[in-house]
Amino acid sequence: KPDVITMDVIMPKMDGLEATRIIMETTPTPIVIVSASWDPKEVEKTFRAMEAGALAVIRKPVGVTHPNYTRLAQELIQTVKLMSEVKVVRRRPRITYRSHIPAVSPVAAPSMPMDVKAVAIGASTGGPPAIQAILSGLPKDFPAPLLIVQHIAAGFVQGFAEWLANSSGLPVMVAANGENPLPGRAYIAPDDLQMGVDNG
Template sequence: MINVLVVEDSPVVREFLVHFLSLDPDITVMATARDGEEALDFVRHRRPDVITMDIHMPKLNGLEATRRIMETNPTPIVIVSGSEDPHEIFTTFDAMDAGALAVLRRPAGVGHPDHEATIRDMLETIKLMSEVKVVRRWPRLRSATPILRPAIREPVSKSVQIRIVIIGASTGGPSAIEAILAALPKNFPVPILIVQHISPGFIGGFVQWLANSSDLPVHVATHGELLLPGHVYVAPDDYQMKVERKGKIALTKDEPEHGLRPSISYLFRAVAEVYGCETVAGLLTGMGRDGAAELLLLREKGAITFAQDKDSSIVHGMPGEAIKLDAAMLVLPLEKIAAALTDLVNADEKKRA
């Protein structure tokens, strides 16, 4: 049985969430809280398996509540948002940076065409997050965090120029991607393509949040867009993303892979065909196995491949699967990935110099 604390200031929404959560035989709503202060008080005395957290609340908002819970009584937290307000979306991703595991759009009401799908997504997410072993988070001071040199699993020698970097991530990915992009130099010489598994409706806000902390231009990818050096392209909702030989992005409505669209596997396979050994590809924290086999394909084609290590991953599913397949040439902690990417893409220029 999964014990859930529902944190929501609206009585109507709170009752709605409690109602449909209680219909699942594997879930018990052990309590509700009307604001962050009530949530903190409850967590001090009881230990829910999962917390659903609203963002905009009186007294103490969802961001501060998430931060304090993760610093004192770490618990899997799922952010549930019903707002399209840009400020609240920014705050939502700040809450993920503070330790929340996932963000979901508030389930649609009865009679809405997406009602059943959004409820099913929330129930599945709560069940998955209940299995994640979270750890205590300390206040983050990025300016004081050095960029360390990478520990490489095996020697890497490249005689060809790197032309593209591709990254796939799922649970825990937003804050991991943000940390990497924030540490890359503004003269990073190649394009970066990213597939991040996230609830529909949040990609635009996610990209704006990334752009706020990165010196690199960050875009939601568009069909036919020409890849530019030092630009970051994030796959949009409900499209598969691939690249074409003319250096352009192509978005398709091809079938989901691993139940996902966009799929990391789809992007990795396309890049393997077009760029092959001129690629650096990596898998970050996340559940499942999307992209693991395709990372091996890239390695077999001569690409440099990496996976985030277990200790720095929120969930070591995807990178762990890649490591089992021997698909990753490098296994790196999160804080070393940006330095590794910078060294690898600049290696050819250094040799010529």
């Protein structure tokens, strides 16, 4: 059994999403998604693979003659080494016939103190599916903006925002400098940047 698996989402016969699901349901192993595709459909598959149990996503190193090759290769090596030490658990097999799932009444969201101006969320490894679960459980009229900082490979933030918006039902966007955060919306810090809020 390998200590860690690196996987692209674009593969012949079986894509990385389906392969991740099968591995995590049968032989749980740390998986790192390594991708060079910015196509929206492929980026969405990348985050669905993380939802299925993959631990991290990282950009595939460019050719050896590219000026960023050394940096990207080092990031890949470091990520693979770190993820190889993470303990993963078996995922339950997917239920094919959803009509057999009993209906569950939605849980009412707890009330928030009136003086809460914003909710901040910070995450690293394993963060995307956890954040997705949090946002999916919030009401559409959540009374405060959500400010999210997720440690993720450069180039995937926009796809992360779109995946969260599509899967949670809340408006999710990459934050812009000078933007006024609005209640019921989630804002993600841009690539390689932190996020700050002032009273101006």
